[in-house]
Amino acid sequence: MSTLTSIDELVFGATMPQSVGKCEPPTDHALLEATRDGDEAAFAELVRRYRGQITSYIYRMTNDYDGAVDLAQETFVRIYRARDRYQTSFAFSTYIYRIATNLAISEIRKRKRRRLISLTGSIQTRDGREEAIEINPVDVRPLQDAALVDAERRAAVARAITTLPEKYRAPLVLRDVEGKTYEEIARILETSEGTVKSRISRGRNLLRDKLRAYL
Amino acid sequence: MKCKAVKREIEELEASVGPPVEVETHLRSCEACRAFSTERAALKALVGSLDKVSAPPDFDWRLRARLSEARSESRRERRWLPGFAPGAQAITVAASVTLILVAVVVYRQTRPAPSYKTQSAEFAATTIKEGAKSEDKAAPIINSAPVAAPNSAKQVGSKEVGRTREVKGVKANNTRTELARGPATQQQRIFTNDLGSRGADDLASAKNSYTDAGPVISVRVPSATASQLRFEDGQGTRRTLSPVNFGGQELFERPDKARLVPASEKGVW
Structure with a gap:
């Protein structure tokens, strides 16, 4: 060496x-x-x-x-x-x-x-949960360039992820973006696999609600 | 296979692996689970479509700078004792100074004060006897005078009563005893620093004060700035009492420094 x-x-x-x-x-x-x-x-x-x-x-x-x-x-x-x-x-x-x-x-x-107010912004509901506000709502007008559509969609997904509570965000990103196994995620987050699976499932449900327009 | 189990299987499905045969069979017959599967697949595709960002070109250069800085900090930390941060020394010094100051203040507040009351009571007992013997004797002449420098009055924290200043309890045993016993002659005098500059009224009031108090001399000074008393004990010896400041109360110190006597309006403690 x-x-x-x-x-x-x-x-x-x-x-x-x-x-x-x-x-x-x-x-x-x-x-x-x-x-x-x-x-x-x-x-x-x-x-x-x-x-x-x-x-x-x-x-x-x-x-x-x-x-x-x-x-x-x-x-x-x-x-x-x-x-x-x-x-x-x-x-x-x-x-x-x-x-x-x-x-x-x-x-x-x-x-x-x-x-700090992010691009998406967020408001807290009465029970303390955060809900995303779409400051830039989906533009329903047809776009001529498909690349712009993809870019807009990706930006919306990225914003939606950042509005997730951190306890759902980290496992979801590690699983669906980084492609880590449940076992790896459990080790990274120092928690059980069951907890990781549960949090990812809930995170996906929240994300589905936010991105319903794109599904 | 139940819907709940199928959904769990779909949820935990690896991206690169297809669903098991049992799940596929169930999906063909269950519309809700099929919709769930489709939705989840779309969501995963959506999230998976996010571009991977790469580190900027200057990432390594900036990291080198930060590591260099970290090394410098590490070297600085090693100069100190292990586990002793540089800031800790300053905190320790500040804490030590504060502790010392607190200790000094506490000591000054709690140290035993001289027992003036006891001494005064003893003195009063002795002087009453002596005063009884010399009832028919006249008081000595006492002169009083103002002070020379106004600044000195501020320093000693003198207390003014109208235009006069009363000094009580000057307990110089030798002088006082002789003053009490002795006749009203010119031999026994108390002088201030401008002896003879005042008129007869001052002398008379001082004389009365002395007489009333017996052996405890009470001198009325026409100014609030008296700074010194001089005694002449009739034997050719002159003694000077200088004021000292003690606890905000003006005292006169005996030449032999045996006692301090308060010169406040309230008299002896």
Whole structure:
């Protein structure tokens, strides 16, 4: 493993750790252990593997690209700083998604406290639940460009997801957007599989009500 | 197969895997479950149609900067004791200073005060006897005078009574005893710092005060700014009593600093 003397020498994705064999890429665990031993290139490889996934996942959770990039970077910084405390008892992807989920949920709560109004807006019902308000309602006029229709539909779906309560949002995104298994989701969210299934089902029902016009 | 079980199967179906044969059979015969299945498939397709975003081109550069910053913080933290954050030291120092201040204030508030009452009572008992013996003796001449500097009056926190200032309970045993016993001669005098500058009225009032109080000297000073008393005990010895400020009350200190006597209107504590 090569050891860099300065963080500035770190070029993500440009170098591969020396332990990388020609046949099989190193596992995430091996890369993190190498990072723990001071191999910056190993950490660069980890970043290269997960930066897109984590950014996309947080973006689906928050519907804010700049914020998602910032939180994705914070996720990697936390992993780097806690590299000595990492335990290989479960998959690295579970570990990194858990950190990302916690950061995203924390950000969502912060925004709630700040009472920021999103593009969709949201109002609370009398029982405290949030309901989406379609500030930009579905335009029923025929559009000439099918691409615009798709873009509008995707934007509506993204907005609808962000109006879901966080306890339904995270498992639903992990399942239907990221394609994680129930077992993985349960590990990421540190809950039981039964709870995950139940929350995903309820989340879908809520989403169906919000997106009925597109179904 | 029941509808509830079929719906659960549909709900938990993996995207890449088709429904089991039993579920398909049920769907052919149950319209509600078929509608549910269609709806769920459409919803999954809708959510799955969301584009995957990618990290920006400068992601790595920005991450490097943040990691560099994190390393700098880590180095700064290592300079301190393990588990001791830099901010904790400032908090500790501030807490220590506060604790010391509180301790000083508490000590000053709770320390035992000199028992002036007891001393005053003892003194009164002795002087009453002495005063009884010298009933027919005239009081000495007492001169009083105002103070030189007004500023000093502010410093000692003197208390004004009309235009006069009363100083009671000057308990200089040697001087007082002699003053009480002695005849009204020019040998026993109390001076202030502008001795002789006042008129006869002042002298008379001071004399009366002294007589009324017996051995406890009460001096009426025509100004609120008296700062010093001088005693002449008739044996050629002059003593000076300087005021000190104690607890906001003006006191006169004996030359031997054995006692402090309050000079307030209320007299001895």
